[in-house]
Amino acid sequence: MNQYQIFYDLHYQPQPLLLANAWNVKSAQIIEKAGFSAIATSSGAIADSLGYKDGEQIPFDELLYIVKRIKASTGIPLTVDLERGYTNDLDVLHSHIQQMIDIGVAGINLEDNQGEDIFLEKLKSITNYLRETNQKLFINARTDVFAQKIDHPTETVINRAKLYKDAGADGLFVIGLKDTETVRKIVSAVELPVNVVGISALSSVDELADCGVKRISMAGILYGAGYGKIDELVHSIKQENSLSHLY
Incomplete structure (x- = not known):
């Protein structure tokens, strides 16, 4: 069974697919070693780790390099946060999709924060491209309705x-x-x-499973928590003039 099919099937198991979001090879390897079934990337974490702001400020080629290294260094399915596709040109978008597939990526996230019409144009173009080239890629359609505070958000999401x-x-x-x-x-x-993202108010996997959620991810929260610990550590070393906290 190929990794796309494995990843697809993980969305239809009794328990939700729990995904930790990586930002480099080491974080991805830690996630795999911990026993997670798949790895997701966080666009914000990757961008921040390289000194860029989130929101497609990182050049696509730099994102691609990180994804390529993660995939080459791990053995479980990988899904990539592709934001808005890093282009509005549909031919370029197809190229980005093909490069992800060539690396061995099993899925992507694609955001609708440019609006429903533009998103549908991109989504239809990708699915037509996949169909025409006889290829598979799990497309996780991200909707930003609540984040953008659009009127009647629940009904809008359902529509x-x-x-x-x-x-x-x-x-x-x-x-x-x-x-x-x-x-x-x-x-x-x-x-x-x-x-859904497992924020503090939605942190119980059992509660989300009871709601019928099939996938729970961590976005950039794991990245932030990890570097928060490092921040505390280096400040303790500096303030106490001691390396004892390292041991």
């Missing part, structure tokens, strides 16, 4: 979910959710497997 499914999306990623009641409403009305 977009149907459009995105019809256009070829394999999953729905809803960011900005803060309570299980809203999560449950969306999951019950959407046919696609739903992905």
Whole structure:
């Protein structure tokens, strides 16, 4: 079974697919060694680790290099946060998708924060390209409705979910959710497997599983927590004039 199929099937198991988000080879290897079934990248974490702001400020070639090294150094399925595709040119977008497939990537996230119409144009173009070239890639359609504070967010997400499914999306990623009641409403009305971020208010895997969530990711939270610990450590070393905290 190829890694795309393995990754696809992980969205239909009894328990949610729990994904830790990597930003370099070492973090990805730690995630794999810990026993996770797959690895996700965080665009924000990768960008920040290289001195860029999030939001496609990192050049695509630099992102591609990091993804290539992660994939070459791990053995489980990898899904990549591709933001908005790093282009509005559909031919260039196809090239970006092909380069991800050539590396061995099993899936991507694609964001709709440019608006529903532009997103659907990109999504349909990608799915047509995959169909024409007889290739597979799990497309997790990320909707920013709640984050952008769009009116009637729950209803808008549900409506977009149907459009995105019809256009070829394999999953729905809803960011900005803060309570299980809203999560449950969306999951019950959407046919696609739903992905949420495990923020502090939604940190229980069992509660999210009970809501019907099929995928739980960490976005840049793991990255922030890890470097928060390093920040505390180096400050303790400096303040106490001792390396004892390293041991």
